[in-house]
Amino acid sequence: MLKKGKNPLFLFNGEALPGNPSVGYLEENEQMVEGTRNARAQTIAQPVNRRIVKFSNLVFPFLDLIDYHWLRDNVENFEVLLTYFDSEEMDAIVRRFYFGNMTGTPIEWENYQGVQKPTKYKDVKINIIDMGY
Numbered sequence: 001m002l003k004k005g006k007n008p009l010f011l012f013n014g015e016a017l018p019g020n021p022s023v024g025y026l027e028e029n030e031q032m033v034e035g036t037r038n039a040r041a042q043t044i045a046q047p048v049n050r051r052i053v054k055f056s057n058l059v060f061p062f063l064d065l066i067d068y069h070w071l072r073d074n075v076e077n078f079e080v081l082l083t084y085f086d087s088e089e090m091d092a093i094v095r096r097f098y099f100g101n102m103t104g105t106p107i108e109w110e111n112y113q114g115v116q117k118p119t120k121y122k123d124v125k126i127n128i129i130d131m132g133y
Contacts, residue, residue: 009084010055010082010083010084010128011082011083011084012074012080012081012082013074013080013081014081014083017060017071027053027054027055027056027087051088052129052130052132053086053095053130054127054128054129054130055084055127055128055129056100056127057125057127058125058126058127058128059123059124059125060104060121060123060124060125061122061123062120062121062122063104063120063121063124064119064120064121065117065118065119065120065121068104068118068121068124071102071124071126072102074099075099075102075126078098078099079096079097079098079131080096080097080098080099080128081094081095081096081097082094082095082096082097082128095130095131096130096131097128097129097130097131098128098129098131099126099127099128099129100126100127100128100129101125101126101127102124102125102126103123103124103125104121104122104123104124104125105121105122105123105124106118106120106121107120107121107122108120
């Protein structure tokens with residue numbers, strides 16, 4: 001878990017992620033529009049809502065099984081109140097996001113009731129997408 005005194009990049013429902021992801025995630029901004037074409041085939045569009053934020057490829061270089069499980073449980077809950085620094089607002093804000101895909105590569109195992117149980121993962125990746133409200 002996050003060491004005391006260290007500021008996390010994000011908070012999920014007020015909780016710090018299991019260790020900070022590596023620096024270098026992709027922040028995408030998207031503007032939803034409602035549009036049609038006129039008789040000259042020109043696009044007529046108006047923005048809908050505010051710009052949507054997506055944090056892609058958040059990578060956790062290494063997670064143990066407990067932290068991997070914590071992250072997976074949050075992803076399975078689908079919705080999350082995400083606290084982060086918003087570069088448009090120039091402030092820390094809380095918004096409703098949902099999780100996209102999560103992937104991870106098991107790298108260490110131990111015997112567990114006759115099968116191998118992963119105990120450590122590398123390159124765990126998630127995407128977090130703004131719900132727009």
